[in-house]
Amino acid sequence: MFKVKIRKAAEIILETYFEPAEYPLVNIYFSTDLLYLRYWYNATAPANVALAAEPDILLDLTLSEDTYMKLTGEFPITEGIDNSGSMAAKRVTNDVRSIIFEILHCDCQPRYREAYLKAKVSELLVMMLSTGYMEKPSGRWTVREIAMLTEIKELISLNLQNCYSIEQLAEISGMNRTKLQEGFKDLFGKTIFSYTTDMKMLKAKMLLEDEQGLSLKEIAGMLGYRHTNHFSAAFKKRYNFSPSQLKRS
Template identity: 35%
Template sequence: MGNRSIFKLEELIRDDFEEYLGGIRDFSNCAACLDAYNPVCLQWSEELGTGFVSHIKLRDGLTLSIGSALFHEPVQIHFDSWHVPLTFSYGISGSVHYTIELENGAASHWCAEPGQSAVACFREFKGRVDYPANTLAKNLSIYVDPLLLHTLIDLKTENFPRSICDVASGSHAVEYQKNFATSPAMNMAIHQILNCPYQEPLQRLYLEGYTLVLLTHTLARLSPSGKTVQKTATVRPQDVERVKYARELIRNNLQNPPTLLELARTVGLHHSKLNAGFREMYGTTIFDYLRQTRLLMAKSLLDDGRMNVSEAAFAVGYASPSHFVKSFKNAYGTSPGAYLRTVSRKW
C-alpha cells in the first residue's frame, strides 16, 4: 500500500457532524438530517489537506452534493452500511477511484474523473474511495428518491433500462450501475450549477432547476436512442490496459496529440479495434475525448486565473483561439471570455 493513509469515514469528519453522518447512511432519513434551507457542509480533517462535501436539499427526495478534496498524500477512505437507492455522479477534476462491495460479494468500480459520469442504485453496500496526492479532486452527485423520479417522469422499459424503471417503481431488489461519458449538454448544466449567480432565496430555485435539467440530459443518455445502450463486450481482457494506455497518452499530449494511427501503433492495437474499444470503455470516440479533455483543462486554467483566454487555448492545443471560443461555447453555453469574467469576481 506504500505511503497511502487508510481511514474510516468517521475518522475524517469533525465530531460535530457525527449525528449528520448517522442520518445520511439511509437516504430515507435525509429529510430529517438536511435542513430545508441551510446546506450542510462537511470539512475534511486539516491534517490530511483541504476540502469539503456540501449537501443541499432541494426538495423532499432530491439532494445535490458537491465535493472537493486536495490531500497531501494518497488517502483511502472506507465506509460501510450505506443505502442510497439512486445516485447520479459526475467527475469534474482529478481522478478518484470508487470500489463498491455489494451484499452478494460482487464488487463494482468507478473512476470519477473529468468527462465521466455514472448512475447507480444499490440496496446496501460498503466499500472504499481512493484519492490521489496533491491533486484537486472535484465531483458532483445527485441523490434521488426513486419515488420522486417516478412522479417526475413516466419511465417505461422501452425508453429506459429496465433496472431504472424497476427502481423508480419501488423495487428494492434491483442493483444497477452504468458508467458513461458526460455529454456537452450535461456539461452545460454542471457548469450552471457550479456557477450559480444567486444567493438565497433564489439560489435553491436556480439549483433545483439546473439539477433537474442535468437529470434530464443524463436520462436521455440512458435511453435506447442515446449512446449508452448495453452492448456485448468486445474488448478482450488483454486489450483493456492498451486502451487505458491510449487514454493516458491523449491526456498527457494535449498540445501535440498523436493521430489515431500513431496511437494504435504505440499501444499495439489495430486502429479500428482501438477506436471500438475506446468507445466501449469510455462511451465516446477518441476524437471527442480529446476535445472534451482539452476543454476541461482550459476551463480549469481559467478557474485558477493563471491564463487569459488565448493563453488557455494554446496551452491545451488549440491553434486557433476562434475555434476554441466556438468549442467552449458549444460545451458550456457561454464564451470563455464571459466565463473568465464570472470566475474572476470570485477571486
C-alpha cells in the same frame, strides 16, 4: 471544499448555489432500487426536475461536472441519455445503500455536519464507480487490449497539447483503427474525439479560473489549438458561455 447540493425528497439536507461558470451540473438521484443520472446544462434548469421524474426518491445529489471529474477521475457516462437529459443506471447495491443511509441519518455535531456530508458524497461517488455504475465493457477485449486502451486514455489526458490522430494512436496501441475506436468507446463510454475534447475543455476551465492570469492565446496553445477563435468556439459549445466571459468573471 467542493460544492454539493443534497436533498431528501422535498427536504434540503445541504444547500448549495451554483454559479453559471460551474455548469454543466451532474444530478444523481436514487430511488429504492435504481440510480438515475441527469445533466443540467444551464442555470435555467428547474430545481425540482429530478423529484418530479422519480416520486419514490431516497436521495438527490447535485454537483458540477468538474467536481465529479476531480473526485472520481472519470467523466460521468453520457451514452444512452434520453431527450430529457437523463438515464437509468445500474441497480443500487447494498454498499451504496449503506452510504445513502449514513447521509440521510447524519447525527454528528452541527459544526462538523457539512464536512461529514461532503466526505460521504465523495465516498458514495467512488463506491458507485467500483460497484458497476459505469457500463461494463462487452467482454470481448483481452487483458492486454484493456491495458493498452487504458494507456491510450492516459496518454491523451497527459498530453492535451498534442492533437493525436487516430492513425497515430492506432500505431501506438498496436491495434487497427476500427478496433481502437470500438474498444475505447466500449470501455470508457465516449469516442476518442469526445473524450479528448472534454478533457481539453475541463483543463481550459481550470486554467481560466487559475490566478496566474494566462491569456486565451496561451491557453489555446497549451491545449493544441493553433487559432484562439477555434478554441473559443469549442469552449462555448461545451459550456454555453465563452472563455473570455469566464475570464472576466
